[in-house]
Amino acid sequence: MQTVRRMELKADQLYKQKIIRGFCHLYDGQEACAAGIEAAIRPSDHLITAYRAHAFTYTRGVSVKKILAELTGRKGGVAKGKGGSMHMYAPHFYGGNGIVGAQVPLGAGIALACQYTGTDQVCVTLYGDGAANQGQIFETFNMAALWKLPVIFVCENNQYGMGTSVERAAASTDYYRRGDFIPGLRVDGMDVLCVREATRFAADHCRAGKGPILMELQTYRYHGHSMSDPGVSYRTREEIQEVRSKSDPISMLRDRMLGANMASADEFKELDSEIRKEVEEAAQFSTSDPEPPLDDLCNHIYHNDAPLDVRGTHPWSKLKSVS
Amino acid sequence: MATSLRCFLRSGQNAVSVVCRRGFQRSAPAGVQVTVRDALNQAMDEELERDERVFLMGEEVAQYDGAYKVSRGLWKKYGDKRVIDTPISEMGFAGIAVGSAMAGLRPICEFMTFNFSMQAIDQVINSAAKTCYMSAGLQPVPIVFRGPNGASAGVAAQHSQCFAAWYAHCPGLKVVSPWNSEDAKGLLKSAIRDDNPVVFLENELMYGVPFEMSEESQSKDFTVPIGKAKIERPGNHITLVSHSRYVGYCLDAAAVLAKEGVECEVINLRTIRPMDVESIEASVMKTNHLVTVEGGWPQFGVGAEICARIMEGPAFNYLDAPVTRVTGVDIPMPYAKILEENSLPQVKDIIFTVKKTLNV
Numbered sequence: 213m214q215t216v217r218r219m220e221l222k223a224d225q226l227y228k229q230k231i232i233r234g235f236c237h238l239y240d241g242q243e244a245c246a247a248g249i250e251a252a253i254r255p256s257d258h259l260i261t262a263y264r265a266h267a268f269t270y271t272r273g274v275s276v277k278k279i280l281a282e283l284t285g286r287k288g289g290v291a292k293g294k295g296g297s298m299h300m301y302a303p304h305f306y307g308g309n310g311i312v313g314a315q316v317p318l319g320a321g322i323a324l325a326c327q328y329t330g331t332d333q334v335c336v337t338l339y340g341d342g343a344a345n346q347g348q349i350f351e352t353f354n355m356a357a358l359w360k361l362p363v364i365f366v367c368e369n370n371q372y373g374m375g376t377s378v379e380r381a382a383a384s385t386d387y388y389r390r391g392d393f394i395p396g397l398r399v400d401g402m403d404v405l406c407v408r409e410a411t412r413f414a415a416d417h418c419r420a421g422k423g424p425i426l427m428e429l430q431t432y433r434y435h436g437h438s439m440s441d442p443g444v445s446y447r448t449r450e451e452i453q454e455v456r457s458k459s460d461p462i463s464m465l466r467d468r469m470l471g472a473n474m475a476s477a478d479e480f481k482e483l484d485s486e487i488r489k490e491v492e493e494a495a496q497f498s499t500s501d502p503e504p505p506l507d508d509l510c511n512h513i514y515h516n517d518a519p520l521d522v523r524g525t526h527p528w529s530k531l532k533s534v535s
Numbered sequence: 536m537a538t539s540l541r542c543f544l545r546s547g548q549n550a551v552s553v554v555c556r557r558g559f560q561r562s563a564p565a566g567v568q569v570t571v572r573d574a575l576n577q578a579m580d581e582e583l584e585r586d587e588r589v590f591l592m593g594e595e596v597a598q599y600d601g602a603y604k605v606s607r608g609l610w611k612k613y614g615d616k617r618v619i620d621t622p623i624s625e626m627g628f629a630g631i632a633v634g635s636a637m638a639g640l641r642p643i644c645e646f647m648t649f650n651f652s653m654q655a656i657d658q659v660i661n662s663a664a665k666t667c668y669m670s671a672g673l674q675p676v677p678i679v680f681r682g683p684n685g686a687s688a689g690v691a692a693q694h695s696q697c698f699a700a701w702y703a704h705c706p707g708l709k710v711v712s713p714w715n716s717e718d719a720k721g722l723l724k725s726a727i728r729d730d731n732p733v734v735f736l737e738n739e740l741m742y743g744v745p746f747e748m749s750e751e752s753q754s755k756d757f758t759v760p761i762g763k764a765k766i767e768r769p770g771n772h773i774t775l776v777s778h779s780r781y782v783g784y785c786l787d788a789a790a791v792l793a794k795e796g797v798e799c800e801v802i803n804l805r806t807i808r809p810m811d812v813e814s815i816e817a818s819v820m821k822t823n824h825l826v827t828v829e830g831g832w833p834q835f836g837v838g839a840e841i842c843a844r845i846m847e848g849p850a851f852n853y854l855d856a857p858v859t860r861v862t863g864v865d866i867p868m869p870y871a872k873i874l875e876e877n878s879l880p881q882v883k884d885i886i887f888t889v890k891k892t893l894n895v
Binding site: 258260290291292293294295299301302306307309310311314316317318319320321322323324325326328329335347348351352354355358359511512513514515516517520522527535 | 590616619621622624626627628629630631632633634635636637638639640657658661662666667668669670671672673674675676677706707709729730731809847848
């Protein structure tokens with residue numbers, strides 16, 4: 213969680229320095245969700261989420277270095293600089309998806325593949341409170357329940373879909389109930405242990421062949437929707453401050469561990485400083501690594517295909533694409 | 536006589552061999568008559584058998600045997616796991632199909648017609664087409680989207696649109712448009728074996744049309760390469776380029792024009808994207824004249840793209856006349872038979888355009 217926190221804050225810094233461009237949706241405040249879920253599933257399980265994806269990219273095994281380098285658009289980025297913030301992939305991690313809600317049917321499809329090949333793997337499919345009103349999600353609920361697909365639908369309810377609060381967007385804000393015929397849990401998404409235990413329960417449910425299940429994680433994001441949103445026109449600074457001081461996921465876990473004598477303050481300090489170093493080095497790499505070479509421009513259009521010619525901006529510009 | 540002659544021409548046999556077969560006792564040809572529907576069915580059957588990861592999903596594909604009976608018998612043979620009936624949820628099931636491809640399966644996602652693919656077009660473009668590129672090759676999407684495309688008969692405006700231009704516009708997709716049974720079978724097998732998202736545009740009016748299929752094309756390993764056009768009829772005076780049903784119309788027009796001494800070279804595109812422009816250029820450099828024929832609307836269409844490419848390439852200097860497009864009329868498809876007939880290219884329109892181009 214601490215690594216994710218530091219990584220996201222570093223991304224904030226790099227964005228303000230204009231080294232990261234375009235969209236940058238930060239996850240700080242929501243760390244318990246990503247960390248708790250990963251703690252309860254196996255590397256052989258699958259996970260897909262929307263665009264607020266840096267944390268999951270990390271928890272699914274990509275280094276901070278490769279994540280930051282992708283954000284800064286360098287060739288050492290996880291997608292060689294071709295994808296950016298919203299399009300990072302890893303084994304059993306299917307992004308990073310830019311179109312709100314589109315990842316939900318994809319996630320059910322991944323679960324279909326798990327069922328089809330006879331494994332007991334599950335697919336954790338995340339979406340936000342804003343996406344929860346997308347029609348394709350309800351289409352997916354229907355098919356997942358009908359075919360008993362091993363999907364754990366997770367609604368990360370951080371109270372705001374961009375600038376629209378849940379009360380202004382949803383006739384029913386009981387997101388855990390909106391799966392209708394799919395059993396739903398409401399979970400404290402600021403408590404990493406809660407998230408872990410709920411996910412464990414959900415995964416067992418799916419692995420037992422009982423079909424899909426839905427979890428609503430009640431969480432909060434400190435940043436605005438993205439780096440272009442200061443995040444205070446539709447909510448108060450007091451509200452943000454209150455969550456930070458009373459429900460910060462990292463502080464809560466740290467206090468718990470200190471209180472139960474599971475770790476000492478010094479150990480935390482040391483951990484913090486290691487993480488700081490890791491993130492700093494990653495940032496260094498992400499600003500010094502070169503941008504992708506121009507002859508990579510047209511590559512990877514197709515997979516496993518013969519090289520093809522690609523038209524450039526004018527007919528005399530004949531570019532080449534290899535798989 | 537005229538109508539039966541037209542029937543034979545449209546089914547791809549030339550008039551001469553038909554007359555011979557009637558007049559003389561000959562041994563049975565090695566080829567066999569197969570409808571486009573059966574060719575598609577064979578392709579899917581063979582690929583389902585060959586690779587466990589291949590499966591078919593769509594509305595009515597299983598127990599109904601397919602809305603147009605293209606998947607007849609497959610559910611009976613392969614069962615619920617390999618042939619899946621979906622609810623009427625295009626966006627949802629197209630997304631599920633794409634997700635299953637990302638996780639390693641090889642789905643064939645059927646749209647009952649491509650008109651309904653508009654419901655799901657985001658999944659085709661943003662989830663399927665672009666992902667290999669966005670992931671720098673980490674995440675391939677081996678999926679086939681297939682179904683009938685373009686005009687049918689009397690189904691009116693919302694059910695008659697041609698999507699060749701829409702899908703062929705997008706990098707990351709392959710777009711295939713078969714005409715006859717050999718095309719249908721060979722290209723569908725190639726599409727299923729391709730590791731990339733392929734949009735496979737069939738034609739409902741062609742499903743029932745029989746064509747002779749060679750012995751070679753009856754082999755389980757017979758494929759037709761994606762990205763290569765075929766010269767269906769060689770000629771020296773003018774090049775006709777078309778795809779799908781209108782290849783047949785071009786051949787009909789060519790037969791009529793041949794009697795007046797005009798020899799048309801008819802090219803069957805087979806693949807819209809990536810387009811085999813080299814074959815068109817080579818032909819134009821020989822004939823010096825080009826007419827494109829398609830069922831879709833003119834603006835920003837397949838013919839428009841061919842015109843642009845010819846102008847930008849070496850073949851331009853060989854043209855003795857501007858390239859002309861024969862297309863569907865630029866209107867939503869009407870219902871009444873006489874209106875519908877006059878909304879689509881007819882053989883006489885092709886003949887007229889050829890003569891105008893050649894100034895004869």
